[in-house]
Amino acid sequence: MxxxxxxxxxxxxxxxxxxxxxxxxxxxxxxxxxxxxxxxxxxxxxxxxxxxxxxxxxxxxxxxxxxxxxxxxxxxxxxxxxxxxxxxxxxxxxxxxxxxxxxxxxxxxxxxxxxxWLVHSVAAxxxxxxxxxxxxxxxxxxxxxxxxxxxxxxxxxxxxxxxxxxxxxxxxxxxxxxxxxxxxxxxxxxxxxxxxxxxxxxxxxxxPQHEENEQRSSTQKEKSLQQKNEDETKVADKPAWEAxxxxxxxxxxxxxxxxxxxxxxxxxxxxxxxxxxxxxxxxxxxxxxxxxxxxxxxxxxxxxxxxxxxxxxxxxxxxxxxxxxxxxxxxxxxxxxxxxxxxxxxxxxxxxxxxxxxxxxxxxxxxxxxxxxxxxxxxxxxxxxxxxxxxxxxxxxxxxxxxxxxxxxxxxxxxxxxxxxxxxxxxxxxxxxxxxxxxxxxxxxxxxxxxxxxxxxxxxxxxxxxxxxxxxxxxxxxxxxxxxxxxxxxxxHNHTYHLQPSALESTSESFSWPGKSQKISRYLNDTDRNLSRDERRAKALHIPFSVDEIIRMPVDSFNSMLSRHYLTDLQLSLIRDIRRRGKNKVAAQNCRKRKLDVILNLEDDVCSLQAKKETLKREQSQFHKAINIMKQKLHHLYRDVFSRLRDDQGRPISPNQYALQCTHDGSVLIVPKELMIPGQKKENQKGKRKNERKN
DNA sequence: TAGTTCTGTCATCCT
DNA sequence: TAAGGATGACAGAAC
Structure with missing residues (x-):
């Protein structure tokens, strides 16, 4: 021993x-x-x-x-x-x-x-x-x-x-x-x-004998352990149903x-x-x-x-x-x-x-x-x-x-x-x-x-x-x-979960140990808190599978697993409920994650669009400024042109009575405003008013 | 204590 | 038709 x-x-x-x-x-x-x-x-x-x-x-x-x-x-x-x-x-x-x-x-x-207890091995x-x-x-x-x-x-x-x-x-x-x-x-x-x-x-x-044995087998142990670990690692990496x-x-x-x-x-x-x-x-x-x-x-x-x-x-x-x-x-x-x-x-x-x-x-x-x-x-x-x-x-x-x-x-x-x-x-x-x-x-x-x-x-x-x-x-x-x-x-027992003795509320409560019960109960409760409700339920009904298995196992393996065990209706119902809830829980988590991603993406979109809007506003403002500058220059040019124009008798031409009209061939005509096309007339009047206001 | 957030669950629809 | 994914709604716990 x-x-x-x-x-x-x-x-x-x-x-x-x-x-x-x-x-x-x-x-x-x-x-x-x-x-x-x-x-x-x-x-x-x-x-x-x-x-x-x-x-x-x-x-x-x-x-x-x-x-x-x-x-x-x-x-x-x-x-x-x-x-x-x-x-x-x-x-x-x-x-x-x-x-x-x-x-x-x-x-x-x-x-x-x-x-x-576990049967481990021989200790010769x-x-x-x-x-x-x-x-x-x-x-x-x-x-x-x-x-x-x-x-x-x-x-x-x-x-x-x-x-x-x-x-x-x-x-x-x-x-x-x-x-x-x-x-x-x-x-x-x-x-x-x-x-x-x-x-x-x-x-x-x-x-001494044991030491001797250990020495004798130490090399073999190392090799064996190595091999074993490799094997177990391969298996452990797979889910149970895969393994x-x-x-x-x-x-x-x-x-x-x-x-x-x-x-x-x-x-x-x-x-x-x-x-x-x-x-x-x-x-x-x-x-x-x-x-x-x-x-x-x-x-x-x-x-x-x-x-x-x-x-x-x-x-x-x-x-x-x-x-x-x-x-x-x-x-x-x-x-x-x-x-x-x-x-x-x-x-x-x-x-x-x-x-x-x-x-x-x-x-x-x-x-x-x-x-x-x-x-x-x-x-x-x-x-x-x-x-x-x-x-x-x-x-x-x-x-x-x-x-x-x-x-x-x-x-x-x-x-x-x-x-x-x-x-x-x-x-x-x-x-x-x-x-x-x-x-x-x-x-x-x-x-x-x-x-x-x-x-x-x-x-x-x-x-x-x-x-x-x-x-x-x-x-x-x-x-x-x-x-x-x-x-x-x-x-x-259960080696899947960290089974702390909750021992299920029911089972833990079933023990009576005067003087010790409180201690044990506290111990059990502290550790059992880590178990989910389904885990506790599964334990209570002695479901012979882990909750994780029940949830994650592929449906085929799941069904075959159920078929291999005789389970009461209550157990089957609980197992299926656990699976449904577990699946739904994961789905809900994914759903919320997706929703959160969507919200975050939308927020990103909003930010980018707001930035784009600001950029466009700035560009618009710059364009307006450029346009105004061009108009200003046009007005000055207009005035300069009229100031130099003279009629047949050498009198200056009033810009209020005449207007400059560009033709398709690029020539410029001095046209009385009464003869101007209505559209051109309005534009000239608008331009005049603006220039007057600015002036 | 109220509000907020997180999480599990249910119901429902859809694939 | 069963299984399960997706999602809105609700409830409870935690903060």
Missing amino acids: KYLKPWWSDGGSLLHFTILLSLAELRLDLDLDLDLDLYLLFAPRTLLGDELLLRNGQTRHISALSPFPASGGWGRAELLHPKCWERDPAAPPEGRLLREVRALGVPFIPSTRVDA GDADGTHALLGAAAASSAGGVGAGVDGVSQAAPGGGGGPRAVQSSPLAAGEEEKAPAEPTAQVSDAGGHASEENEVLKGVGHS EKTTESRSERYQNGTEAFFSLEDLFQLLSSQPENLLEGVSLGDIAPLPRSINDGMNSPTHYNVNFSQAISHDVSLHEAMLLCSDNTFRRDPVARTSQPQEQILQLCSPTTNTEQTFPGTNLTGFLPFIDNQMRNLSQDHLYDLDINIFDEINLMSLATGFDPMEVSWLLEEPGYDSGLSLDSSSNSTSVIKSNSSHSVCEGATGSSSDLSHHDLEGAVGGYCPEPSKLCHMNDRSDCHFHGDLAFQYVS
Whole structure:
């Protein structure tokens, strides 16, 4: 197990904590919101001396851990490191507090549960240290101390229902710290020792073996990352519906075992394609030992038997997660587990085993090695960043949809609802992890791989369909399929939006956490404000598509997407309304933009025309001036001419009685005004008057 | 508090 | 006929 850069919220009360959990070939990233003080109370003692990074940039030194309280409280055990129990006699046995929580009817605070996680990759390097943890957990379980309501504390007898699970665990049955790693071949040589607990807790990558592995694979990682980034960039640049073919083809490549890298998206796609398998059948308790090297992970015919259903279910706790981390062993009510052979146990079969049984319709040969390889290619920083971004959304999303107690109860009340998801603490479908190197067989793991496309899930708003019974009709899915889908949708959540836990007003309001509710409510409301009304509506109705997809998707893809999912009339109506409003909103924006452009253009036209008008006015004025000057000159010339003219008797000719008249041939005649043409007469009179006025 | 602006939405028409 | 673009009108939020 690895704690990755935990940080506290500004108020210092809510801990946003990311845990990388090494689980066989899978590493689970858990995103938790924990109470700071509570966490400090029960934080693993191995964190003593650690600096916790607060969100405000300050650090908080873990100098002391309070003793474990006598009893009560919610989910404390979830935070308790198994070793703490061993060292602290006052510590309650494993699972006790979980039982208490349920027995007392205290609702799980969604943010404190590991209600959503991602299966990231294999972290082989931490196999050693985590064995110690799990061994301790096994010891607690084996002690059978917790007379739990459900599987956790009942998982004890003999150290676990999966007989080999307990026995194969190096630390099981009270042998925790001293037990060698021998029983499980894949357990690290240095593993299984509690002395390495620190290493386990503080970072897998710090173990010598892990470093060695990292060095060995560093070059390969770089190349792999580069290749992966290129691939993902190409896909990411396209809308989901455009990338659909790409993802499908990638899925095929995975199936063919030709894809060398396995990204989160890929993993989700695969999970979505076989959610029922992964969620229902995979038992955390049945996880095969972790390969010690990349080559082991890639080549060894290790069988991976992981029960995701438990981890994903509402009952999954940090405590379990912590226990799960170790040597691929997860003790979770083996009795219950084994008592339900019909429970779908997915075996992530090796190429040499029955892959068809494991993933009918989907050849996931090398599935986990791909994950391993991919995750090995991710640096811790990458993971950390990823965790921050993704888990925040996931965690918040879970608040909104996945873990509404009302919904859970409703689901459980659904006729025929046989969830292997352990939605109920009393469910018998608790998962068991046997530290069994043998290969489990996937039972009931059926279904096609193409039911849920990648983008269908990735951008899902709700990732949840409210009518499970109807969902079973989807693509001839069995109940198992539905459950798997449902469960996986809980996990997939929404990665499209910055899902802040609004958790929808409705869902957020449905939680009751005295003393914390206000804080959570404020937190949810603050973040939910960023969601549009349609987004909130979509979340409320658990529309499995993102609003952005609904709006932007081409009509053909849109219709095909709708046809691939069973949606209620209400959901369909909402989806179409969202699409219509979204389209219209864009249209309105464009319309206003155009209108604004038209107005601006018209304003520009007005300005230019006004400028032109001014120019013309100035020209007109200049022309008038020129004309006046010409007239003035003509008048002077006229007078000068008449002043020089004489009649036959030598007398000057009066301009009042005569006028000059130009002929067509250019000659000038002196014509008596009485004989002048009327038009010329008027013009001469006008000219005379003007000249007189000017004079 | 009133006015203005911005934005989303609806109704309607048209393509 | 469905889908959607365009646009006027209205309402609510924000300033």
